[in-house]
Structures are given as C-alpha cells and as structure tokens.
Amino acid sequence: MEEQQRSEELEEYAVVLDYLSTGKSFSVKSEPVVQLVGENKFTLLEAVPKEGAAIKIGDLVYIGKNERDKISLIKSRINYDTLTEVAKKELPGAITFIIKKNEKRFVDVFNVAGPINIREHSLELLPGIGKKHLKAIITARQQKKFESFADITARVPLLQDPVKLLTERVLVELKGESRFYLFCRPYIKRTY
Numbered sequence: 001m002e003e004q005q006r007s008e009e010l011e012e013y014a015v016v017l018d019y020l021s022t023g024k025s026f027s028v029k030s031e032p033v034v035q036l037v038g039e040n041k042f043t044l045l046e047a048v049p050k051e052g053a054a055i056k057i058g059d060l061v062y063i064g065k066n067e068r069d070k071i072s073l074i075k076s077r078i079n080y081d082t083l084t085e086v087a088k089k090e091l092p093g094a095i096t097f098i099i100k101k102n103e104k105r106f107v108d109v110f111n112v113a114g115p116i117n118i119r120e121h122s123l124e125l126l127p128g129i130g131k132k133h134l135k136a137i138i139t140a141r142q143q144k145k146f147e148s149f150a151d152i153t154a155r156v157p158l159l160q161d162p163v164k165l166l167t168e169r170v171l172v173e174l175k176g177e178s179r180f181y182l183f184c185r186p187y188i189k190r191t192y
Contacts, residue, residue, distance in 0.1 A: 011038030012064040014045060015094040017087035019055045034071065035078070035087040036063065037094050039102070042170050042184045044083065048073040057090055058097075079187040080175045091174070095167045103149060106166055109182070110137060110152055111145045116180060125180055126165045127172070133159055 014036035023030045034055060036045045047063065049055050053070040061070045083091065099106050113122045123129050123137060133156065140146070140155040149162045159165075166183075173184040 010064070011040050011043050011045070012062065013039040013060055014043075014063050015039070015097060016055055016057050016059045016061060017090045017094055018084045019049070019057060020084070033075070034061075035083055036061070037091060037098070038063070039098050042095065042098070042174060044078045044080065044174065044187075046075045046078050046082070047071045048075060057086070058094070077187070092167055092171060095170045096163055099163050099166050099170075100149075106162075107146050107148060107152065109166070110162065111141055113182075122180070122182060125169060125178070125182060127168045128160050128165055 016034055017037055018035040020033045020035075023033050032049050034047045034049050036047055037043070038045060039060070045063070048071070050068070050070055050072045055061070055070055059070070062068050063071050063074060080088070110123070115121045116125075121134050123134050124131075129137070136156045136159070137152075140152075146152045146155070152162045153159060170183050172178050173181050173186075176187060
C-alpha cells in the first residue's frame with residue numbers, strides 16, 4: 001500500500017524553470033544543473049541533464065522511471081528558497097501552464113472540494129474566495145458540475161480568474177506559508 005502511494009507521488013513530467021549550463025557558482029563540481037517543477041504535485045527538483053541535450057526554460061521534460069531523453073539524473077528535491085532568481089521568476093508561468101494543461105483535474109477541485117473542519121472549507125484556502133464566493137460556488141456546482149474554467153467564471157459572479165487563484169495557492173504552498181496543502185507535498189527539511 002505504502003509503495004503504491006509512493007509511486008503515485010513520483011513525478012512523471014516536469015517543467016524546466018532554469019538551466020545552469022556550468023552549474024551553480026558556489027558548487028564544487030561544475031556540472032550542468034536543471035531546476036524543475038513537477039506536473040503532478042508541483043515538486044521542486046534539481047536534476048542533471050543528459051550530455052548534449054537541448055534544454056530550454058519552459059520545456060516539459062520526462063523525468064519518470066523509464067528511459068529519459070533529456071534528464072540524466074534527479075539530484076534532489078529542493079525547496080522554494082533554493083531556487084535561482086530566474087527559476088523563481090519562471091515558476092508562476094510554469095504553474096499556470098500545468099494548471100491549464102490539466103484543466104479537468106483542476107476544475108474538479110471546484111466540483112468536489114469539501115470542508116477542512118467545521119469552520120473552514122478547502123476552497124476558502126484559494127486567495128480571494130470568502131464565504132460569499134464559497135456559497136456561490138457550492139450552489140452552482142449543486143445545480144450542475146463545472147466543466148471548464150470558463151464555465152466557473154460564467155456561473156460564479158465576480159469570481160477572479162480561477163487559474164490565477166489556483167496559481168497563487170500553489171505558490172503559497174511551495175513557499176511553505178500554509179498549514180494546509182491542497183496541491184503540493186510539503187517540503188520537510190531533513191536533519192541528520
């Protein structure tokens with residue numbers, strides 16, 4: 001059971017946030033480094049590219065268990081503070097790309113999200129959603145499930161762009177500024 005859950009958490013694809021062809025300036029070893037954000041759980045990773053692989057910021061690359069075409073080795077999972085400034089700047093765009101690419105999965109968040117406890121609903125964790133928006137979303141989804149982001153925007157009055165709300169929430173989680181995690185696995189710094 002735990003093995004199956006662990007394999008579900010592994011990322012298959014990731015978006016390139018930064019490519020350092022000569023590695024990090026403070027690194028002892030001068031090997032190329034790629035910083036990535038995973039498509040499934042928005043896991044931040046550092047990897048070594050295959051020699052001669054053409055890698056550009058914004059590329060979607062395969063990082064699963066099978067033969068990889070551009071990534072040689074996943075070095076480690078990293079936290080938000082470890083990202084380069086370029087990677088931090090690219091991160092919101094990469095998150096938006098992932099959310100739009102997986103529209104059905106993220107629209108379903110609005111269709112099935114439930115309460116966290118007796119006082120708070122998980123949708124209220126999205127920036128800009130308070131009690132009024134929550135009530136409007138729940139009423140609309142009871143009449144008919146949402147089918148797209150455009151459908152959410154059309155049926156819930158005065159709600160900001162749902163993609164933007166989701167992107168902002170993922171960023172909050174990646175920065176470690178939340179008690180609850182809807183989309184990311186929390187980064188736990190290991191101390192040995």
